[in-house]
Amino acid sequence: MTVENARLVSLRKSKNLTQEQLAENVGITQAMVARIESGERDPSSSNKIKLAKFFGVTVEHLFYENRYGE
Numbered sequence: 001m002t003v004e005n006a007r008l009v010s011l012r013k014s015k016n017l018t019q020e021q022l023a024e025n026v027g028i029t030q031a032m033v034a035r036i037e038s039g040e041r042d043p044s045s046s047n048k049i050k051l052a053k054f055f056g057v058t059v060e061h062l063f064y065e066n067r068y069g070e
Contacts, residue, residue, distance in 0.1 A: 004039045007062055011055045012037075026050040 012022050012033075019033040028047055035041035036051075043051065043063075052059045 005037050005063070007065075008051065009037050011057070011062070015055075022051075022054075026054050 012019070017025075018030075019037070020030040023030045023033045026047070027050060032041065032043070032047070036043050036047075048059045048063055052062045055062065
């Protein structure tokens with residue numbers, strides 16, 4: 001089962017960034033951003049940290065809070 005990462009999509013769009021621009025800023029590929037956003041791929045711990053730092057939020061906020069209706 002995949003869970004779309006709507007929070008990541010929302011934060012990226014709020015900064016008017018494409019997936020490619022986000023990828024360049026955090027040092028991952030555009031394809032990886034797309035897979036993370038679609039829920040196809042769970043990012044590594046280091047990529048979770050990079051993305052959270054970029055957006056100025058915690059890893060928990062970005063990837064876990066309210067993800068499963070909690």
